[in-house]
Amino acid sequence: MITGLDHIAVAVPDLEKAIARFMADFGLHYDGSEEVESAKTATAFFPLKSTSIELVSPLRGEGPIAKYLEKKPGGLHHLCFSTDDIVADVARLKALGYQFLADAPSPGAHGCQVIFIHPKSCDGVLIELSQPGDDHH
Amino acid sequence: MITGLDHIAVAVPDLEKAIARFMADFGLHYDGSEEVESAKTATAFFPLKSTSIELVSPLRGEGPIAKYLEKKPGGLHHLCFSTDDIVADVARLKALGYQFLADAPSPGAHGCQVIFIHPKSCDGVLIELSQPGDDHH
Structure with a gap:
């Protein structure tokens, strides 16, 4: 089993x-x-x-996962680290030379604030940082 | 943090x-x-x-990870499920139509027995099954 x-x-x-x-x-x-x-x-x-494993699929055939699936049948997409202070971690990692896909965090699943580190900063691995929102279960 | x-x-x-x-x-x-x-x-x-996260790199520049890194800078490589009866799970999944990369399990890290499911059976995700050996920590 x-x-x-x-x-x-x-x-x-x-x-x-x-x-x-x-x-x-x-x-x-x-x-x-x-x-x-x-x-x-x-x-x-x-x-x-x-x-947890989070399966992600396109909503109404749109969005970044839809674009990803134009090139691949599916696959391991990203790792997401939780943080208790996303603003501080972004500043700390930027100072270390990490590049991000956005200037600032934005709303994700479960009311989290999220931001992605560019894969070229992590040997080709897409990494998300996520700070839980008040409605996180 | x-x-x-x-x-x-x-x-x-x-x-x-x-x-x-x-x-x-x-x-x-x-x-x-x-x-x-x-x-x-x-x-x-x-x-x-x-x-756990397991980082994998080529040993002496050889092996499957070396081949993978010829095409990519690195990346999310596979998920590994643990099993308490790898022979039974392989038989069960084969009966469901899953294809494997080998005919039978072989030794992996920590003295485990391991086998890989072909990515085409899992929407492009490489999945390993692993049964702990006696020296599993």
Whole structure:
């Protein structure tokens, strides 16, 4: 029986740089690395307390997901980190050189305020920051 | 401060079909849908108990991640579901029409047995199944 999501795999060109990014810049807990000879990979683990999979599809055939699906059959689209102070985190990450897709956060699902980091700032991974709104469940 | 991973977003062309897949085929708990007018998306949520981000990079410049990085700067590579009986789940999913990248599970990280479902069976998402080995931490 499938019992849960074991991990989300993120391909990175430079493991040490990426470990530093996910630890220092994104604040995750680093739980060690492992070389997997059979898969010819070097891996690093960051355990997460709880999260969710969010399926996203175009609303009435419009929007950014519709554009994405013009080129691909679907796929892993982005990671979203929660923050308790999105304005401060955007300022902190901008000072570190991260580029964003918008100048300021805007409303997302569940009444959150959200903003996206440009994939070119994160080795090709689209990353969203989200601060819960009052109606977050 | 970034406080954790809020969600992993998966782009899908048909939300109802994808909800059915993640519920019935992959056994996740479905926690409802929401239309986000501002983002022009329809979304569906599947809360997860705990998981981890696994960064993967090529070992000595070889292997499947090295091939992936020939085409892309990096990116969200795959989702891995844990299972307590990988042989039974592979048989069950094969009977449902899922195609796999190998005939049988093989050793992965942490002494797990792993196998990958072909992305074309999952709207372009590469999905791994993993059964923990005796040395799983």
